[in-house]
């Protein structure tokens with residue numbers, strides 16, 4: 001969710017958080033591997049988005065217009081690779097979720113809107129329709145929060161805070177966050193326009209590093 005106008009216009013140094021080396025992000029959970037995208041993932045990711053496009057809409061705003069050509073997916077994945085090579089400007093990365101057993105690509109997570117002043121980030125996720133309702137998004141999100149909040153000398157980003165936002169109408173996503181057991185912080189009535197649904201309530205959750213039961217990476 002966007003910062004207020006004055007924060008954007010007069011950015012503060014604040015905590016002055018800096019990222020660790022991001023060139024090879026990879027962490028595992030019980031059933032999943034979560035890692036940086038590679039150029040060899042382009043076709044797989046493009047196909048997955050096209051197979052799931054109707055179900056990604058309306059919740060993923062980009063799903064309406066983006067990744068209509070494989071060149072756009074190539075551009076997206078190249079951008080994910082390149083932005084981890086520029087730590088001074090880095091503020092987001094999309095990561096692929098793969099099944100540990102078969103290596104199959106099943107969805108995406110990552111961190112975005114990384115804020116250096118408050119050492120915080122947002123996270124999100126989407127899952128291929130073939131793999132929904134098996135607990136994978138919850139497992140991936142829990143592990144991504146571990147990665148975001150773990151200290152840098154233990155393989156994490158060393159952030160203090162993670163936030164997640166979604167529409168109240170997105171019941172599957174709300175359920176994922178409820179299963180994570182993190183604190184609901186905001187409920188903003190009719191603040192979030194969802195194409196095809198209309199004005200919906202924006203809900204926001206947050207967790208601090210000292211509140212999160214961290215499983216070591």
Ligand SMILES: CC(C)(COP(=O)(O)OP(=O)(O)OC[C@H]1O[C@@H](n2cnc3c(N)ncnc32)[C@H](O)[C@@H]1OP(=O)(O)O)[C@@H](O)C(=O)NCCC(=O)NCCS
Nearest residue numbers: 059125126127132133134135136137138166171172173175
């Ligand atoms: C949200 C999403 C990532 C969930 O992925 P997933 O792997 O199926 O999630 P999980 O299996 O971990 O948990 C889903 C939970 O939602 C529940 N659920 C699924 N559809 C539901 C619905 N229409 N209404 C209510 N609950 C629903 C499931 O029963 C499950 O809860 P349970 O374990 O208590 O039974 C997936 O639906 C998706 O990709 N949606 C489109 C993209 C999106 O909305 N991303 C989030 C943007 S904020």
